């Protein structure tokens with residue numbers, strides 16, 4: 001099973017679950033948070049499971065933060081001047 005990162009909203013535990021509604025048409029699979037209930041539905045009719053997992057695990061990173069990380073990585077690689 002693919003590792004799911006914690007919830008991007010509250011840091012809660014993520015689960016690969018199934019919502020069992022009264023009818024099969026209303027039931028769905030999802031990647032979601034056990035705490036705040038944020039979720040991404042997936043099924044054969046819409047998003048595939050793999051897409052839902054990638055979307056759940058993707059985090060927004062501001063450009064400045066990305067640049068900072070690159071500079072830190074370069075600094076560490078070079079060692080102290």
Ligand SMILES: [Zn+2]
Pocket residue numbers: 007008009010011012033034035036037038
């Ligand atoms: Zn959450």
